[in-house]
Each structure stands twice: as C-alpha cells, then as structure tokens.
Amino acid sequence: MSISHAPPVTEEPDISPVPVPDLDLQPLAPASSRRTRVPRWLRRAAGPVLLLLLWQLLSGTGALPPDVLASPGRIARVGGDMLADGSLPAAMGTSLQRVAGGLMVQARDFLRTDVIVVCLVVYAFLGLLADFVVRSLEKVLLQWRPTFTGR
Template identity: 30%
Template sequence: MAAVAAPPDISPMSRDRPVELEPVVPVSGRRRPVPRWGRRTVGPVGLLVLWQVLSSAGVLQPDILAAPGTIASAAADLVADGTLPSAMAVSLQRVAVGLLIGGVAGTGLALLSGLSRLGEDLIDATVQMLRTVPWVGLIPLFIIWMGIGEAPKIALIALGVAFHLYLNVYAGIRGVDEQLIEAGTSLGLSRAALIRHVVLPGALPGAMTGLRYSLATAWLALVFGEQVNADDGIGFLMNRAREFFQTDVIVVCLVVYAFLGLTADIVVRTLERLLLQWRPSFTGQ
C-alpha cells in the first residue's frame, strides 16, 4: 500500500505567525507614464524636425517653402519692429467685433425659433435657406453694399458665426428632455422659470459646441475678409509677402492664424469645463 503523506504541521504557534506577503506591482505601475503634453507634442515636433532636415538637404527650396530657422528669424524681426503685434491687434479686433455681432444675432434668432413654434415658422425656414448659400461668395455683394473698408470684413465674420451658433443653440433647445419639461411643469414652474432653470441649462452644451465652431469659422472668414483691400492686419502682411515671394513671412502669418485659433479653442474648452461641471462626460481611456 502506498504511503500517505503526513499533513502539514499546524500548531498553535504556526497559526499565530503572520504570513508575509509581497506586494504585487502591476507592470503599468513600474513605468513612469509620459505626461499628456509630451505625447501631444510628439507629432508637431517630429514634423518640424522633418521639415528642417528636408530644407537642409535641399529638398525644399527657399522660394517654395522657407526653413523653420528662417521662419523663426523672420518672426523675430516682425516682432522686434512692431509689425506683427500691430497686425495681430487689428485682426483680433475684427474677430471680436464680428463674433459679438454674429453671436448676438445667431443666439437671438435661435432663442426665438427654438422656444416658440411661431418663431420657428417665421425664422427657421429663412435661416436654413440662407445658410446653404456659400457665405464667402457674398464678398462681392458686401463690397458693393458696404465699400472696401472694415464693414465687409466684419460682416463676413458675423455671418459665418451667426449660422453656426443658430444651428447649435436651436438644436440644444429642441434636444432638451421632454420629461424634464413635464417635471418642471408639475412642480409649478412658470414659463419664464422653466426656460431659465430647465431649457437654457439643457441647451448650454449645444451652445458651447456652437461657440467652438463659430470661433473656427471666424478665423476662416478673417482670412478671406483680409484679402479685400486690407491696409493692416495679418492678411495684409500675407498679401504683401506674396508680392515679394517671402514664403517665410507667409508661413509666419499662417502660424499666427493657427496659434490664435488654438488659443481661442482652449479658452472655450476651459469655459466649457467651468460651466458644464454638472454634466459628466467621457474623457477617454
């Protein structure tokens, strides 16, 4: 008969002895994660390095696209003599005025159309028809109606902003949950209180999305608008650089456009996080 192994010794002393356990560290926790800003800069830095390498190797000729070093030197010269800060101030003023006018018009029309069926019948069809017209194609009419001063440039920006805000604010109002409206009504809220405490907060996410689209459209409209007989601004610098084949100055102006647009988007994102803290959202994994 096979021998049976003796059971392990479980004496009172061994039962009272604490068991030493080694902490298990996950593999992901042993590595120091790369910060998000580092990951986000990999693409732009890699593109910049490739651009410099191709320029140094002679693949990219200066008359086609200037090297990053040449562009940085041109930007420093424009900043030193005050040309670039002055142009940025003029362009920012145009965007701010156009955004204010278009924002008030688009939001006001969206409130009238979204909160009232009569307003929808009177406004929505007209706006939907006009928004299909390419607003850039209205530049010749704006010049005829308003001349070649600041008015057509601001009107072009305001028009692009108004349509984006109208669509998103209107969709946000009409996207409010009907059960919330019924709950507010059953609690005895008046129409004004219902709009203030239920409808407008529910439409705020759509309004913030519309604001982000509007800012992007505002900068795009500024590019087109400043091609119309501008005597100052970033577009004026681009036109003057084009006449003298200064690709470095043209790229500087494009980078400034991109920087201003990115800054505006960051501001809106920050504002969105502050105003929409009550709404949980998925932030990625």
C-alpha cells in the first residue's frame, strides 16, 4: 500500500481567468532620472563655497570684526602679495611646523577659537583636495578594471 501526497492532476486551471480592461498605462520613471542631475563635483563644492560666501558676508557687514578673523578677500589679497614677493613658501613652512608642533593644543590652551575655526576650514579644504586627487588618480589608473565605474 502506498500513499501519494501529490495533488491530483487536472487539466483545468485552479483560478478562473479575470478579464483585464485595456488601460493606457505609461511607464513610470524614477524621480532621479526625470530631473536634471547636478554634477557631483558641483554638489561637493557647494558647501565650502557657501561657507566662504557666508564668511565674506559676515566680515563685510561687520558682524565678524577683522581683529577676530580677517575676511576671505583680505586673506586672498595678502596671499597674492606674499606669493608675488616670494615670502609665501617660508610662511607656509612655518605654519606647517606649528601644525606639526601641536597648534590645535596651543590654541585650546589660549582659548583662540578663531585659530581653531581657521584650522578646521583649512583642514576641510585639504580633505577635499586630497579626495579630488585620489579620485582623479583612480579614474586614470583603474580604467583597465571592468568593475570600476569611476564615479
């Protein structure tokens, strides 16, 4: 005696067919593909540029006094002058020595929040620059990999 657990074989379908009305359906596209895409480099640069604009606006209106923190325009002019007379490399070397020697610790000891803010902004720009360099090198050096998308 054998017992079969298989369902009985029938030629009729279990579900009766449901009539489907003829609808004029349009395929849906995701919202990300419908709108124009802003280039990635522009999205990444928007934050630091807006920060610089805010800094310049606060400096220009007097809300941020020049004895606390100079305006970005003033810093750019002084940097251009130092580059023209050749004193910029020596000043950059001195600044790097101070950073290596613990500028952040000294600034905290003397409650120099302006120095801390400037250092954070400089570090943010250096981080973005390093990211840009690494991504550029990846695009050039990893083109041979079929799985590399280069985004």
